Amino acid sequence: MVRVTQAKGLLAAFGLASINTVIATSQTSLQSRQKSNSSDITPYVEKVSDYVDSLEEELWSINKEIHDNPELGYKEVKAHKLLTSFMEEQKGWNVTRSVGGIATAFMAVFEGSGDGPVVSFNAEYDALEGLGHACGHNLIATASLGGALAAAEIMREEKLAGKVILFGTPAEESLGGKVKMLEAGIFEDAKIDISLISHPGNGADTPYMITMSTDRFDIEFKGLEAHAAAAPWQGINSQDALLLANSALSYMRQQMRPTDRVHGIIESGGSRINVIPALSSGSYQIRSADDEQLEDLTDRVVQCFKAGAIGTGAKLNLTMRPYGYANMNNNDGLAASYSRWFEELGGEVPEADLDKTRDPSGSTDQGNISHDFPAISPQFQITFANGSVPETGPHTEGFEVAAGSKPAFEKALLVAKSLAGVAVDVLTVDGLLDEIKAEFKKSQSSKLRRRRA
Ligand SMILES: [Zn+2]
Numbered sequence: 001m002v003r004v005t006q007a008k009g010l011l012a013a014f015g016l017a018s019i020n021t022v023i024a025t026s027q028t029s030l031q032s033r034q035k036s037n038s039s040d041i042t043p044y045v046e047k048v049s050d051y052v053d054s055l056e057e058e059l060w061s062i063n064k065e066i067h068d069n070p071e072l073g074y075k076e077v078k079a080h081k082l083l084t085s086f087m088e089e090q091k092g093w094n095v096t097r098s099v100g101g102i103a104t105a106f107m108a109v110f111e112g113s114g115d116g117p118v119v120s121f122n123a124e125y126d127a128l129e130g131l132g133h134a135c136g137h138n139l140i141a142t143a144s145l146g147g148a149l150a151a152a153e154i155m156r157e158e159k160l161a162g163k164v165i166l167f168g169t170p171a172e173e174s175l176g177g178k179v180k181m182l183e184a185g186i187f188e189d190a191k192i193d194i195s196l197i198s199h200p201g202n203g204a205d206t207p208y209m210i211t212m213s214t215d216r217f218d219i220e221f222k223g224l225e226a227h228a229a230a231a232p233w234q235g236i237n238s239q240d241a242l243l244l245a246n247s248a249l250s251y252m253r254q255q256m257r258p259t260d261r262v263h264g265i266i267e268s269g270g271s272r273i274n275v276i277p278a279l280s281s282g283s284y285q286i287r288s289a290d291d292e293q294l295e296d297l298t299d300r301v302v303q304c305f306k307a308g309a310i311g312t313g314a315k316l317n318l319t320m321r322p323y324g325y326a327n328m329n330n331n332d333g334l335a336a337s338y339s340r341w342f343e344e345l346g347g348e349v350p351e352a353d354l355d356k357t358r359d360p361s362g363s364t365d366q367g368n369i370s371h372d373f374p375a376i377s378p379q380f381q382i383t384f385a386n387g388s389v390p391e392t393g394p395h396t397e398g399f400e401v402a403a404g405s406k407p408a409f410e411k412a413l414l415v416a417k418s419l420a421g422v423a424v425d426v427l428t429v430d431g432l433l434d435e436i437k438a439e440f441k442k443s444q445s446s447k448l449r450r451r452r453a
């Protein structure tokens with residue numbers, strides 16, 4: 001009876017199975033669950049928490065060093081060296097310093113006792129040009145590092161089957177490090193079952209990151225130079241083409257969905273005041289709630305660019321950047337497990353059904369992973385050293401300061417523990433990974449149905 005009650009509590013907390021399912025589970029399975037003590041997470045919570053706390057000093061120094069030495073995408077040489085050297089010192093971990101032909105991408109593997117679930121964590125460590133770690137990726141590295149080490153420690157102590165993998169995933173900001181790694185088959189070859197990451201912000205703590213699909217365009221208009229006063233009629237004004245296209249986009253905004261975004265910059269528009277500009281260029285990014293809506297928005301944006309060319313006679317050269325980001329496909333099973341651990345450890349999250357209806361904001365290349373493997377990217381609120389929440393979110397000067405604070409680091413440790421908890425659940429709770437995979441499969445097929453519709 002006790003066994004059933006415990007199992008009911010656990011599965012109900014995950015929101016995945018009813019008591020009927022539990023009762024229908026064979027006696028043998030319940031007994032083995034009881035034997036492995038996996039129906040009660042309390043002992044694991046203490047172990048995970050104590051272990052992460054024992055790493056606090058080392059993690060703080062890694063966190064601070066990454067934060068104080070910001071490096072741009074694919075150039076994260078110091079952070080990469082710091083993280084791979086640290087992982088090489090850890091007992092039982094095998095580190096591959098470079099994967100997928102990317103110098104600053106790495107993989108560290110901890111093998112359990114035999115075949116079992118493969119739980120993986122992604123660590124980001126790139127910064128923003130001119131803004132440093134204003135997206136707080138130093139905290140992402142810290143949370144994933146601590147999470148992976150704690151999950152491996154439980155695996156070692158409990159002699160669990162399976163693997164824990166920590167991936168070093170560079171160049172998240174605009175350059176699609178994870179997309180490149182996906183294309184190189186890094187995650188598929190490692191046979192990962194789940195993918196875990198997190199992201200700091202100034203909003204409420206939540207296991208759900210709701211992001212947009214996004215693409216980028218580089219545009220260039222080629223016109224014809226002419227004397228701006230003596231013979232302007234002989235010229236073709238590329239700058240006018242760019243401004244016309246930009247105006248067309250501005251008019252289009254009124255008819256866009258609330259979840260669509262178009263934002264861009266004009267990079268060049270001629271250099272001499274008395275010459276009709278022959279070459280002008282700009283860069284635009286577009287975002288939508290999902291890939292289908294993004295496709296629709298892309299068609300409309302391209303029409304606006306063409307309008308600039310038609311109106312002026314300039315020639316349009318349009319280049320789409322190769323790494324588009326997909327929206328996050330959040331896995332409810334993983335999210336429920338995260339919430340349970342996060343709350344057990346003293347955190348608070350909103351009610352899931354309501355939380356999931358939030359409007360999307362921002363984009364991440366973890367989105368691409370989430371359409372290939374069950375994944376989550378919980379968001380966590382950080383504060384300045386004085387405990388106040390930054391008024392502005394990531395990609396601002398204030399957020400960069402907060403991302404380097406001690407309280408932000410401490411929050412990242414709480415996230416590390418909760419992410420480790422998800423991994424421990426997947427490794428120890430009978431049937432949980434099957435449920436997570438079934439949900440993931442369903443999310444894939446419904447997506448395909450939508451595409452055909
Ligand atoms: Zn960012």
Ligand SMILES: [Zn+2]
Pocket residue numbers: 135136137172199394
């Ligand atoms: Zn970020």
